[in-house]
Amino acid sequence: QQNKEDFFLLVCRLHGRYHEMAPNIVPMDYTKDPDVKLPIQLIINMPELKENPFKERIVEAFSEDGEGNLSFNDFVDMFSVLSEMAPRELKAIYAFKIYDFNTDNFICKSDLEKTLNKLTREELTAEEITLVCEKVIEEADMDGDGKLAFADFENMISKIHLR
Numbered sequence: 001q002q003n004k005e006d007f008f009l010l011v012c013r014l015h016g017r018y019h020e021m022a023p024n025i026v027p028m029d030y031t032k033d034p035d036v037k038l039p040i041q042l043i044i045n046m047p048e049l050k051e052n053p054f055k056e057r058i059v060e061a062f063s064e065d066g067e068g069n070l071s072f073n074d075f076v077d078m079f080s081v082l083s084e085m086a087p088r089e090l091k092a093i094y095a096f097k098i099y100d101f102n103t104d105n106f107i108c109k110s111d112l113e114k115t116l117n118k119l120t121r122e123e124l125t126a127e128e129i130t131l132v133c134e135k136v137i138e139e140a141d142m143d144g145d146g147k148l149a150f151a152d153f154e155n156m157i158s159k160i161h162l163r
Helices: 002-021 055-062 072-082 088-099 109-119 126-140 150-158
Strands: none
Touching (some): 072 088
């Protein structure tokens, strides 16, 4: 019973935050307009995301339309997965989506280059990035196709500690 109450309170708090970002867009009564979506620009400026180099990709990964516009359900999903209580497997699925910049369901060299540029704030040289990308693919690509499928990615991250 306590868990249900805690969950209800959490959802109410999240709705308050969702509504607060755009009170003119988000109704308190969803029976009139159940398909409300907040634009990505509002969401990436939230304190939890503002400084994250992957903020756009995070929001896009959770948006049903893939453009970063979030319904309230998308918003709840995002905060659920980003919470410390989310299962590691679920976090892995969304991490893969976030790093798959071209959305082809693989992490290729180009995706890795973009990831490294964001992580290092473009402080590595092109040669250093190429070297790191080649090494990651060499180490993690189990079937030798030159890109990482989700199974490759999951195997690679299982060897490191994630919170």
